Amino acid sequence: MRTKKQDLISDDLKPFVCGIIKEYREKYNYSLEDLSRALNYKKNRQTLHKYETGSLNIPYEIFFDIASIFNINSDVFNEIPMTKSEKELFEKKMIKNYVDTMTGNKNITSRGEKIINTYKNASYEPVSKQCDLSVKLLDDSMAPVYLKGDRVFFKKKDNYNNGDDIVLAVKGNILSVRRIYKSQKSIILQAMNPKYQTIVVNVFSDDMILGKVETMSREIK
Numbered sequence: 353m354r355t356k357k358q359d360l361i362s363d364d365l366k367p368f369v370c371g372i373i374k375e376y377r378e379k380y381n382y383s384l385e386d387l388s389r390a391l392n393y394k395k396n397r398q399t400l401h402k403y404e405t406g407s408l409n410i411p412y413e414i415f416f417d418i419a420s421i422f423n424i425n426s427d428v429f430n431e432i433p434m435t436k437s438e439k440e441l442f443e444k445k446m447i448k449n450y451v452d453t454m455t456g457n458k459n460i461t462s463r464g465e466k467i468i469n470t471y472k473n474a475s476y477e478p479v480s481k482q483c484d485l486s487v488k489l490l491d492d493s494m495a496p497v498y499l500k501g502d503r504v505f506f507k508k509k510d511n512y513n514n515g516d517d518i519v520l521a522v523k524g525n526i527l528s529v530r531r532i533y534k535s536q537k538s539i540i541l542q543a544m545n546p547k548y549q550t551i552v553v554n555v556f557s558d559d560m561i562l563g564k565v566e567t568m569s570r571e572i573k
Contacts, residue, residue, distance in 0.1 A: 360409040376422040412445040487527045493548040506563035517565040
């Protein structure tokens with residue numbers, strides 16, 4: 353199966369990633385065949401050679417597998433010059449790969465993949481088999497229930513009830529939480545913080561809701 357473009361390291365980042373792979377392979381005195389074996393032959397030595405020379409684009413998954421083999425410190429990645437959007441995508445791919453490694457889960461749905469690539473504050477960080485997508489809140493619109501910086505974990509439902517806290521895109525590519533109330537004529541999306549406007553919509557579909565908040569985490573400072 354052909355790897356999707358969004359799952360490949362970009363041409364701009366490729367020279368830096370190629371250099372990291374070669375540097376650490378030689379540091380640990382691995383041949384290309386040794387590295388192929390360590391990867392359980394997911395890629396053969398010829399393909400790995402093309403990755404190192406930059407003649408073939410490198411999948412994020414393979415690069416992070418190699419980083420795990422050589423125990424490459426994440427600080428190395430900070431030295432790679434990236435645009436803001438590249439950095440956000442790189443971090444999301446890195447988090448997903450780490451979670452997959454810890455849980456043995458390589459089965460994030462195409463819907464989940466689309467969400468984390470579309471919305472900049474969405475992440476793949478499963479807390480259970482029932483809930484794997486999360487959002488870091490970038491505003492205090494739901495205070496005091498949820499605070500700015502809280503991470504809420506959500507799950508897609510077949511339908512939503514009055515009083516459910518739901519995740520949706522209030523503006524652009526940023527996800528927020530609102531409390532939903534339905535009537536025969538309209539849908540009310542209520543912000544808990546009175547500084548923020550309550551949204552009333554006449555045309556609404558449950559497909560516009562990405563999921564119901566199941567749990568949350570808060571960093572204690």
